[in-house]
Amino acid sequence: MDQLFRPLYRLLIALACLSMVAAFVIVMLGILARQVTFIDIQGLDAYAGYAIAATLFFALPTALMHGDHIRVTLLLDRMGSRTRAAFEWAMLIAGLGLALYLAWFAARAVWLSYITHDVSPAADATPLWIPQLCMAIGCAAFALAFLDAIVARWRGREWFIAGPGSVAE
Numbered sequence: 001m002d003q004l005f006r007p008l009y010r011l012l013i014a015l016a017c018l019s020m021v022a023a024f025v026i027v028m029l030g031i032l033a034r035q036v037t038f039i040d041i042q043g044l045d046a047y048a049g050y051a052i053a054a055t056l057f058f059a060l061p062t063a064l065m066h067g068d069h070i071r072v073t074l075l076l077d078r079m080g081s082r083t084r085a086a087f088e089w090a091m092l093i094a095g096l097g098l099a100l101y102l103a104w105f106a107a108r109a110v111w112l113s114y115i116t117h118d119v120s121p122a123a124d125a126t127p128l129w130i131p132q133l134c135m136a137i138g139c140a141a142f143a144l145a146f147l148d149a150i151v152a153r154w155r156g157r158e159w160f161i162a163g164p165g166s167v168a169e
Helices: 001-036 046-057 060-065 081-115 129-154
Strands: none
Touching: 001 046, 001 060, 001 129, 046 060, 046 129, 060 129, 081 129
């Protein structure tokens, strides 16, 4: 499973990088438009927000893999090996449950926005299902990453990548 989903995680982190660059370009364009007073571009703030949200959600699986989410290592380091293993299993399963709920909620929000033709209240009037789709994809991949971590743990392999300064797990 590990080799199957790593390219997906790399694609999503590349999309997160592109979204971050897009947010930067949009903000700089907004600053430039304010300096040149005869240009008024409606909805730039909304588009910057969409790009930042896309960055956040696309980066969820890779951030989980690298241990960049809040993890309770202070507590884990003080546990015995059996207690730690049981606690890690419980937390992975709880994380999967929460991520699945979040993915379901995000997909439902996309569908509801699509069928009700909901648009952004900002000046851009973008159909909301378009930026919400980034959220749904990121949340689904986050749930998939938790499932991937559980399967790796079940097979006795380490899934998390220890970053610099982190405690090896």
